[in-house]
Amino acid sequence: MxxxxxxxxxxxxxxxxxxxxxxxxxxxxxxGTDDNGKNAILIFTGLSPSAHASSSPEDSTSGWWEDMIGSxxxxxxxxxxxxxxxxxxxxxxxxxxxxINPETNRQYKLDFPVxxxxxxxxxxxxxxxxxxxxxxxxxxxxxxxxxxxLSFCVQFPEVSERLISISSSARALPFSIAIRSLQREMxxxxxxxxxxxxxxxxxxxxxxxxxxxxxxxxxxxxxxxxARFARERNTLEYKDGDQFYGDFAVESYLQSQAERFTGxxxxxxxxxxxxxxxxxxxxxxxxxLAKACAKLKLKSSLIIGVKSDFLFPIHQQExxxxxxxxxxxxxxxxxxDCIKGHDSFLVEMDAFRPVMNDFLSNE
Amino acid sequence: MxxxxxxxxxxxxxxxxxxxxxxxxxxxxxxGTDDNGKNAILIFTGLSPSAHASSSPEDSTSGWWEDMIGSxxxxxxxxxxxxxxxxxxxxxxxxxxxxINPETNRQYKLDFPVxxxxxxxxxxxxxxxxxxxxxxxxxxxxxxxxxxxLSFCVQFPEVSERLISISSSARALPFSIAIRSLQREMxxxxxxxxxxxxxxxxxxxxxxxxxxxxxxxxxxxxxxxxARFARERNTLEYKDGDQFYGDFAVESYLQSQAERFTGxxxxxxxxxxxxxxxxxxxxxxxxxLAKACAKLKLKSSLIIGVKSDFLFPIHQQExxxxxxxxxxxxxxxxxxDCIKGHDSFLVEMDAFRPVMNDFLSNE
Numbered sequence: 124m125x126x127x128x129x130x131x132x133x134x135x136x137x138x139x140x141x142x143x144x145x146x147x148x149x150x151x152x153x154x155g156t157d158d159n160g161k162n163a164i165l166i167f168t169g170l171s172p173s174a175h176a177s178s179s180p181e182d183s184t185s186g187w188w189e190d191m192i193g194s195x196x197x198x199x200x201x202x203x204x205x206x207x208x209x210x211x212x213x214x215x216x217x218x219x220x221x222x223i224n225p226e227t228n229r230q231y232k233l234d235f236p237v238x239x240x241x242x243x244x245x246x247x248x249x250x251x252x253x254x255x256x257x258x259x260x261x262x263x264x265x266x267x268x269x270x271x272x273l274s275f276c277v278q279f280p281e282v283s284e285r286l287i288s289i290s291s292s293a294r295a296l297p298f299s300i301a302i303r304s305l306q307r308e309m310x311x312x313x314x315x316x317x318x319x320x321x322x323x324x325x326x327x328x329x330x331x332x333x334x335x336x337x338x339x340x341x342x343x344x345x346x347x348x349x350a351r352f353a354r355e356r357n358t359l360e361y362k363d364g365d366q367f368y369g370d371f372a373v374e375s376y377l378q379s380q381a382e383r384f385t386g387x388x389x390x391x392x393x394x395x396x397x398x399x400x401x402x403x404x405x406x407x408x409x410x411x412l413a414k415a416c417a418k419l420k421l422k423s424s425l426i427i428g429v430k431s432d433f434l435f436p437i438h439q440q441e442x443x444x445x446x447x448x449x450x451x452x453x454x455x456x457x458x459x460d461c462i463k464g465h466d467s468f469l470v471e472m473d474a475f476r477p478v479m480n481d482f483l484s485n486e
Numbered sequence: 487m488x489x490x491x492x493x494x495x496x497x498x499x500x501x502x503x504x505x506x507x508x509x510x511x512x513x514x515x516x517x518g519t520d521d522n523g524k525n526a527i528l529i530f531t532g533l534s535p536s537a538h539a540s541s542s543p544e545d546s547t548s549g550w551w552e553d554m555i556g557s558x559x560x561x562x563x564x565x566x567x568x569x570x571x572x573x574x575x576x577x578x579x580x581x582x583x584x585x586i587n588p589e590t591n592r593q594y595k596l597d598f599p600v601x602x603x604x605x606x607x608x609x610x611x612x613x614x615x616x617x618x619x620x621x622x623x624x625x626x627x628x629x630x631x632x633x634x635x636l637s638f639c640v641q642f643p644e645v646s647e648r649l650i651s652i653s654s655s656a657r658a659l660p661f662s663i664a665i666r667s668l669q670r671e672m673x674x675x676x677x678x679x680x681x682x683x684x685x686x687x688x689x690x691x692x693x694x695x696x697x698x699x700x701x702x703x704x705x706x707x708x709x710x711x712x713a714r715f716a717r718e719r720n721t722l723e724y725k726d727g728d729q730f731y732g733d734f735a736v737e738s739y740l741q742s743q744a745e746r747f748t749g750x751x752x753x754x755x756x757x758x759x760x761x762x763x764x765x766x767x768x769x770x771x772x773x774x775l776a777k778a779c780a781k782l783k784l785k786s787s788l789i790i791g792v793k794s795d796f797l798f799p800i801h802q803q804e805x806x807x808x809x810x811x812x813x814x815x816x817x818x819x820x821x822x823d824c825i826k827g828h829d830s831f832l833v834e835m836d837a838f839r840p841v842m843n844d845f846l847s848n849e
Contacts, residue, residue, distance in 0.1 A: 237729070297715040297736035298708035304737045305699050307730040309672070312692055329675055336668050337700070345661035345799065352660040354767065366600070367670040367757045370764060373660035374667045394730045401733060404717065433796070436708065 126152050126181035127174055127209075127216050130253040136245075140402075142236030145225050149246045150174050150209040150216025152182075153254075154192055155200035163259045164198060165247055165283070166207040167268035167275065170396045171388055173215035176207040188265075190472040197479035203260065210271065211246035212238040212395045220391035221323065233319040238395040240267070240403040244274035251282065261285040261483070265468050266435065267396070270294075270403045277408050280420040287425045287482065289468045289475075290432055292439040293405035293412055299434050300401045302341050306334035307397050310390050319391050327390050334393070335381040344431035344464035348373055416446040423453035425482045427475070430458055432465040455482060489515050489544035490537060490572075490579050493616040499608075503765075505599030508588050512609045513537050513572040513579025515545075516617075517555055518563035526622045527561060528610055528646070529570040530631030530638065533759045534751055536578035539570040551628075553835040560842035566623065573634065574609035575601040575758045583754035584686065596682040601758040603630070603766040607637035614645065624648040624846070628831050629798065630759070633657075633766045640771050643783040650788045650845065652831045652838075653795055655802040656768035656775055662797050663764045665704050669697035670760055673753050682754050690753050697756070698744040707794040707827035711736055779809040786816035788845045790838070793821055795828040818845060 127150050135143040152174040157163065166176060168187070177192035178185055192198040198205050209217040212235070220235040227234075251259060262283040264272025269291020276283050295303075313330025315321055355372035368374060408415035424447045428440035437458050444456035457478050461467035468475055490513050498506040515537040520526065529539060531550070540555035541548055555561040561568050572580040575598070583598040590597075614622060625646040627635025632654020639646050658666075676693025678684055718735035731737060771778035787810045791803035800821050807819035820841050824830035831838055 233729075294717065296708055297711040297717065297734065298703070300717075300734050301699075301703050301711070301736050301740055304731060304734070304740070305696065305703065308699070309696060311728075311730060312696065314677070333668065333672060333675065336664075336671070340661070340664050340668065345659055345796065348660040348664070354657065354660065354663075365674075366596075367674060367761050368667060370761070371660065371663050371667070373664050377664055377667070398730050398733070433708065 124182055125175075126179045128152065129216060130250055132249050136242075138236045139239035139241035139245075140237040144218055144236070147211065147218035147246075148216065148222075149211060149218075149250050151250050152176065152179070152207050154179055154198075154205040155203050157204040157254070157256070160256050160258055161260065162203045163251070163254075163256050164203045164205045165251065165259045165262045165275070166205065167243065167247060167262070167264040167271035168207065168210060169266035169268050170210075170393070170400060171384070173213070174207045174209040175215075176205075187469065191476065191479065197476050197483055198263075199483075206250060206254070208247045208250050210243045210268075210396065212243065212392060212399065214389040214392040217246060219389070220319075220395055221389040230323070232391055235391070235395060237402075238399045240271045240399050241274050241278065243271040243399070244278055247271065247275055248279050248282070257282070259283040261287060263287040263289070264291055265289040266291055266465065267400045269435075270400065270405065273405050274403070276421060277405070277415060277418050280418060284422045285424065286419075286421050287427070287479070288440070288443070289427045290429055290435050290440075290465055292435045293415070293443045294403060295401050296436070296439065302337065302434065303397045303401055306337050307394050309333040309337070310394060313390075316390060319394075321390070323389075326386070328385050331388070331390050331393065332381045332385045335384045336377045339377055339380045341434045342464060342466040344433070344462055346431055346462045347464065350462065352376065412442065412446045413449070416443075416450050419447075419450060421447075421451045423455070423482075424451045425455045425457070425478070427457045427459065427468070427478055429461045429464065429467040429471075431462050432467070434465045487545055488538075489542045491515065492579060493613055495612050499605075501599045502602035502604035502608075503600040507581055507599070510574065510581035510609075511579065511585075512574060512581075512613050514613050515539065515542070515570050517542055517561075517568040518566050520567040520617070520619070523619045523621055524623065525566045526614070526617075526619050527566045527568045528614065528622045528625045528638070529568065530606065530610060530625070530627040530634035531570065531573060532629035532631050533573075533756070533763065534747070536576070537570045537572040538578075539568075550832065554839065554842065560839050560846055561626075562846075569613060569617070571610045571613050573606045573631075573759065575606065575755060575762065577752040577755040580609060582752070583682075583758055584752040593686070595754055598754070598758060600765075601762045603634045603762050604637050604641065606634040606762070607641055610634070610638055611642055611645070620645070622646040624650060626650040626652070627654055628652040629654055629828065630763045632798075633763065633768065636768050637766070639784060640768070640778060640781050643781060647785045648787065649782075649784050650790070650842070651803070651806070652790045653792055653798050653803075653828055655798045656778070656806045657766060658764050659799070659802065665700065665797065666760045666764055669700050670757050672696040672700070673757060676753075679753060682757075684753070686752075689749070691748050694751070694753050694756065695744045695748045698747045699740045702740055702743045704797045705827060705829040707796070707825055709794055709825045710827065713825065715739065775805065775809045776812070779806075779813050782810075782813060784810075784814045786818070786845075787814045788818045788820070788841070790820045790822065790831070790841055792824045792827065792830045792834075794825050795830070797828045
C-alpha cells in the first residue's frame with residue numbers, strides 16, 4: 124500500500140522559465156505529527172528518488188533514507204513532522220513530462236515547459252501551504268535537492284528557519300554539466316526515445332541504462348571501488364562480439380546497478396530534471412553567491428559534503444558555507460571522510476547521522 | 487607525404503593470450519640518426535595516436551608530440567635516434583582488426599585474436615631488431631604506452647637501459663576499467679557496429695562519438711574546465727527534442743573535440759586496444775609489483791604523473807615509483823601540478839620539457 128499523498132494546485136502554475144502547468148499535482152509523504160506548525164522538516168530529494176523516504180504504518184517498504192528517518196533517528200518522527208516531496212517534473216506522482224496534460228488529455232512528453240529547480244521549490248511550498256503550515260523548522264536537500272532547498276529558502280525567506288544542504292552546491296560545475304549532458308545524449312541517441320514520443324509501454328531502455336552506468340561511476344569513488352573490487356575477475360564464456368565486456372567484477376556491478384534503475388524512471392522526466400540541475404544557478408539571486416546568500420533569512424545552516432565526491436566537490440560546498448557564515452548567525456560546515464563519494468549520504472549513515480543529530484539537537 | 491615506415495614480421499606471430507597473427511606489420515617513424523646502437527629512444531603511444539609523433543622533412547605535418555621531439559628539444563634529434571611505433575592492434579599502419587588477414591584476404595574484424603599490451607611491446611621489439619639495434623638508450627611510454635613500455639622492459643630486460651613512464655600505471659584501477667568498459671559499450675550499442683561486421687565505408691559514428699566525449703571528460707580535469715568555461719552559455723535556437731543539449735559552452739567544446747576524432751579511428755581497433763588496457767597487469771610478472779619490478783634491469787627510471795589526472799591517478803604512479811626505487815639505482819618520481827589532467831603530457835609542454843630534459847641530460 125502506498126503512503127503517498129497528493130495536492131492539486133488550482134489553476135495555472137507559472138513556470139520559472141516561461142509557460143505554465145494547468146492544475147499540477149505534487150506528491151508527498153509525511154511522518155510524525157504536526158505540532159502547531161513548529162516542527163515541520165521539509166525534504167527535497169535528489170534527481171531520482173520518490174517521496175518515499177522511509178517506511179510507515181501505511182507503507183512498510185523501506186524508503187531511500189530509511190536509516191535517517193524514524194523514532195530515535197536524527198529525523199525523529201517522535202519530535203518532527205517530516206514531509207518529503209516528489210520533485211515537480213518527476214514521475215512518482217508529481218506532474219511531469221509523463222503525466223497527462225489536462226488541456227490535451229495526452230501525456231505532456233516534450234510539451235512540458237522547461238523545468239527549473241525554482242519550480243521544484245515552489246512545488247514544495249504549495250505542499251506546505253496546503254498542509255496549513257506557515258513556517259518550516261528545517262529544510263533539507265540532498266544532491267539536486269540541495270539546490271531546490273536553496274531556491275526554496277531564497278524564494279520564501281520567511282518560511283524556513285534552518286537549512287541542511289547535503290552533497291550539493293549553489294550551481295553545477297562545467298565538469299558535472301558535461302557528465303549530465305552526455306547522459307542525456309545517451310538517452311536521446313536511443314532510437315526508441317523517438318524525440319520523446321515513445322510508447323510508455325515500450326520505452327527506451329538501452330540509452331537510460333548507459334546513462335545510469337555513467338551515473339554510478341560519478342556517484343561513487345575510485346577509492347571505494349579499489350577497496351571493493353580491485354581487479355577481481357569474472358569467469359565468462361564469451362559469445363561473438365561480447366568479449367569487450369565483463370572481464371572484471373566492477374563491470375558486472377555496474378550492470379546490475381543499472382538494471383535495477385532502468386524501466387523505473389521515465390526517460391523524458393530524467394531529461395527534464397537533469398537539465399534543470401545544470402540550469403540552476405543560485406547566484407542569479409542578485410548576481411553573486413554573496414548577494415544570493417544575503418537574501419536568506421536563516422537562523423542556522425549546515426552544509427555537509429564528502430571529500431571523495433567529485434560530482435558535487437567539497438570545495439564548492441566550502442565556498443557556499445563560507446558565504447553563509449557571513450549572513451547566518453549559526454552556520455556549520457562538515458566535510459566527511461567517507462569513501463563512497465556522492466552517494467555517501469545514502470549509504471554511510473554512521474557518518475551522517477551524528478552530524479545531523481548534533482545540528483538538530485542544538486536547535 | 488608520409489614518413490611512416492613498416493616492418494613485416496616473418497611467419498606466425500604468437501599472441502600473449504593465445505592465437506597468432508600471420509606475418510603482421512608494424513608501422514613506425516624515426517627522427518635523428520642511429521649512433522651505432524647507442525642513442526635509440528623508443529616511444530610507445532597512448533591508445534589513439536599514430537607513430538607520427540613529430541614532423542620531419544618527409545612529413546611536415548605536426549605530430550602528436552611536436553613540441554617534445556626536435557633539434558634542441560628534450561628528445562633532441564641532434565643527439566638521439568628516436569623511434570615511435572604504432573601499437574599492434576591500432577589502425578595507423580600496424581596490423582589490427584581493420585587490417586586484411588592474409589589467411590582469408592578479408593579484414594580480421596573480430597577474428598583478430600585477443601590483444602594484450604605484451605603483444606604491443608613485442609611489436610616494438612620487432613622494430614628494434616629490424617633496425618639492427620641490440621640496445622635502447624631509453625624507452626618512453628605515455629598513458630597506455632607506459633604500460634606497453636613496462637611490458638617491453640620486463641620482456642626484454644637486457645634491451646632498454648632507461649624507462650620514462652608518463653601519466654601511466656602498472657595496471658588499471660577498477661574506476662578506469664569502468665570508464666573504458668562503458669566507452670566500449672557505447673560503441674557496441676551503436677546499431678551500425680553490427681557485432682563488428684560494419685562496412686568500413688559506413689562505420690559506426692554515434693557510438694564512438696559518445697565514447698570520445700566520455701574520454702575527453704576523463705582526459706581533462708574539473709579544475710581546468712572551471713577556469714576555462716565556468717558556466718559560459720551558448721545562445722541556441724532549440725528544435726523539437728534538442729533542448730536537452732547545448733546550453734553550455736563546455737558541451738559545444740566536447741562536441742567539437744568528439745567530431746575531430748570520429749571517423750579517424752576504427753571502432754574495432756578501439757575496442758581491442760581499450761580492452762588490452764584493462765587486461766594489462768604488470769604484477770602478473772611474478773605475482774606482485776615488487777616481484778615484477780625486481781625482474782627489470784634498468785639503469786635509471788623516471789615516473790612522471792600529474793596531480794589532476796584521475797584516469798591514471800598520481801598515487802598509482804607514486805606506488806610504481808616507490809617499488810622501482812628499490813631495484814633501480816637511479817630512480818626519479820615527479821608529480822606535476824598541471825591542471826589539464828591526464829592530457830597534460832600533450833598540452834602542458836612547458837611543465838613536461840624541463841623534467842624530461844633534467845633526466846636525459848644527466849644520462
